[in-house]
Amino acid sequence: MTDGDRTTPAGLTLTTARGTAFRFDAGALCLELLTTGGPGPYARHEALHQPSDLARWLPRSRLRLPAGAVRIDPDQLAATRTLRDALWRLTAARAHARPGAADDYAVLNRAAAHPPLAPQIAPDGTAAAPLPADGHQLAATFARDAIALLTGPHADRIRACAAPDCRLVFVDTSRPGRRRWCSMERCGNRHKVRALRVRRTRD
Secondary structure, three states, X not given: OEOOEOOOOOOEEEEOOOOOEEEEOOOOHHHXXXXXXXXXXXXXXXXXXXXXXXXXXXXXXXXXXXXXXXXXXXXXXXXXXXXXXXXXXXXXXXXXXXXXXXXXXXXXXXXXXXXXXXXXXXXXXXXXXXXXXXXXXXXXHHHHHHHHHHHOOOHHHEEEOOOOOOOOXXXXXXXXXXXXXXXXXXXXXXXXXXXXXXXXXXX
16 A cells, blocks of 8 residues: 555555656565665665655655654664665575675664554554654664564565566565566566567577
8 A cells, every 4th residue: 555545556666767667565664675775886876865865755665654753863864774784785695595794683683672663543544653753763663674574484585686687675475485576567577578589589
C-alpha cells in the first residue's frame, strides 16, 4: 500500500538516472533504507543530506509516517547513514554467501539498543505519528528490522538483483523463492529484451 491507497502494491517508486520510474519492493523496511544512498560507489546516489531529507522520505517507506512525525537532528541523521552503510555491506555479504564484518554487526547492535518507534494507529485505521519520537528511535526501528531479517527464516533469501548493472538488494518473499530481479518492470524486462535480441541474431 502507498499513500493510503490499499490497492497499490507494496514498495517504493524509484527513478533511474534516465528519468524512468519503476516500482521496487525490497521486502523489508531495513532494505528500503538502502535506496537512499550508501558507501563507496553508492555515495553518488546520496539522498539524505540533511534531517529534513530523511523526514520527507518516511511517508514513502513501509512506516508510512507523516514527514513531521519524527524529530531528527544532524547527529541522528549521521548515525542513520552510518547504520545504512553497515546494512549495505551486511546484506550484500549475505546475498553473496559471504560473512559480514564484525564492525558492521557492532553498528547494527548499537543502533538496536535504543528504544524503537512505538507503533500507533489512527481512528481511520492508518499508521499514526508515534509521538514523541526522535532519530535514535527511528534508527533503532531500522536496526531491529534488520536483525529480525538477518536471523529469521528469510535470511537465506536476501538477494542482489541479477542484472549486472544493478545492485539493489531485496528479500525474496515469494512462495517459490525464485525472484531474480529488483523489479520485473525494470531489470526483468530489460533481460527479456536482451534475450529476445540474442535469439533473433541467432536465427
